[in-house]
Amino acid sequence: GAVVSQHPSWVICKSGTSVKIECRSLDFQATTMFWYRQFPKQSLMLMATSNEGSKATYEQGVEKDKFLINHASLTLSTLTVTSAHPEDSSFYICSARAASGGANTGELFFGEGSRLTVL
Amino acid sequence: AQKVTQAQTEISVVEKEDVTLDCVYETRDTTYYLFWYKQPPSGELVFLIRRNSFDEQNEISGRYSWNFQKSTSSFNFTITASQVVDSAVYFCALSESNTGKLIFGQGTTLQVKP
Numbered sequence: 001g002a003v004v005s006q007h008p009s010w011v012i013c014k015s016g017t018s019v020k021i022e023c024r025s026l027d028f029q030a031t032t033m034f035w036y037r038q039f040p041k042q043s044l045m046l047m048a049t050s051n052e053g054s055k056a057t058y059e060q061g062v063e064k065d066k067f068l069i070n071h072a073s074l075t076l077s078t079l080t081v082t083s084a085h086p087e088d089s090s091f092y093i094c095s096a097r098a099a100s101g102g103a104n105t106g107e108l109f110f111g112e113g114s115r116l117t118v119l
Numbered sequence: 120a121q122k123v124t125q126a127q128t129e130i131s132v133v134e135k136e137d138v139t140l141d142c143v144y145e146t147r148d149t150t151y152y153l154f155w156y157k158q159p160p161s162g163e164l165v166f167l168i169r170r171n172s173f174d175e176q177n178e179i180s181g182r183y184s185w186n187f188q189k190s191t192s193s194f195n196f197t198i199t200a201s202q203v204v205d206s207a208v209y210f211c212a213l214s215e216s217n218t219g220k221l222i223f224g225q226g227t228t229l230q231v232k233p
Contacts, residue, residue, distance in 0.1 A: 032219055043210065043223045044164075091162060097219040108219050110156075110164040 003027055004096045006111035013084055014119055020080045021114045023094030028109075029074035030096035035067075038091040038113075047092075050077045074099065084118040091115050121146045123213050125224035132201055133232050140196045140227045142211030148172075153187065153194045154212040154221065164210075170194065201231045 003026040013019050023033055031052050036044040048058045048069050056069035066088075068080040077096075081088050093113040122145040132138045144153065155167040168178065170187050178185045182199045198205055208228050212221040 034219060034221075036221075043225050044221075045223075046220060049220060093164065095219070095221075108166075108214075108221075110166070112163040115162065 004030075004094065004109045004111040006092075006094055006114050008114055009112060010115040010117070012117045012119065015085050016083055018080055018082045019084055019116060020078055021092055021094075021116075023077045023079070023096065023111050025075045025096040025098075025109070028096075029099040030077075031074060031099045032097040033071060033077040034095045034097075035069060035077075035079050036093045036095070038093060040091075044093060047079075081116065084116070086118045089116055089118045121213055121215060121222045123211055123222055123224035125209075125211055125227050127227045128225070129228045129230070131230045131232065134203055135200050136231075137197060137199050138201050138229065138231075140198075140209050140211075140229065142194045142196065142224060144192050144194065144211070144213045146213060146215060148215045150215070152214045154210075154214065155185065155194075155196050156210045156212065158208040158210060158226070160207070167196075167209075198229075201229075203231050203233055205229060206231045 005024045005026055007022045011019055033050045035047045037047050038044045046059050047062045048056045050056045050069045050071040052071045052074050058064045066082055071077040091113050094111045095108050098107045124143045151172045153170045157165040168185055175187050184197045186195045208226045210226045211224040214221050
């Protein structure tokens with residue numbers, strides 16, 4: 001099946017620094033990517049919807065200036081956690097929706113997730 | 120508003136037992152999609168099934184089966200003859216009109232003991 005890759009898988013950073021997480025669709029084009037956050041022993045919560053070439057749409061309560069999302073190409077979306085603090089420590093998961101026309105049209109694929117720990 | 124409820128927080132069974140994970144959803148849309156995902160301890164999400172609102176046929180895939188009942192807004196998941204490798208957190212999710220935006224249930228932690 002189609003593959004979505006996230007990098008890094010895990011990252012530890014100091015409070016106040018910024019961290020960038022990449023989400024790539026390896027074998028299909030994704031016009032839309034989604035970013036979710038999962039705190040320990042909790043469910044996944046949608047943070048934002050990222051459309052290629054346009055601004056991301058953020059869910060209520062998610063600070064767009066803190067969680068910068070860029071979707072510059074059909075295969076790459078990035079999430080940057082700016083000025084990270086310990087409460088931002090979480091598991092961040094992206095998903096990509098395959099663009100029309102391919103074998104996986106409309107299908108949704110998840111990345112492996114990135115675990116962020118802010119000290 | 121959309122909502123997915125997985126009332127069972129944790130389930131513990133002994134290997135070879137059958138186990139059913141419940142999922143109840145709420146939506147005002149007539150077209151929607153339901154999903155089940157497995158999240159093993161490693162963290163990644165493993166897709167198990169997608170079912171659209173117009174297809175109420177039950178589905179069986181190996182030891183897995185799903186019972187979709189629109190009348191009760193439920194999409195339950197049964198594992199037959201459970202195995203230790205089935206131990207994971209299982210999420211039920213809802214997407215309106217297959218937009219890709221998923222609303223997840225709280226998850227059910229399944230522990231299968233040898």
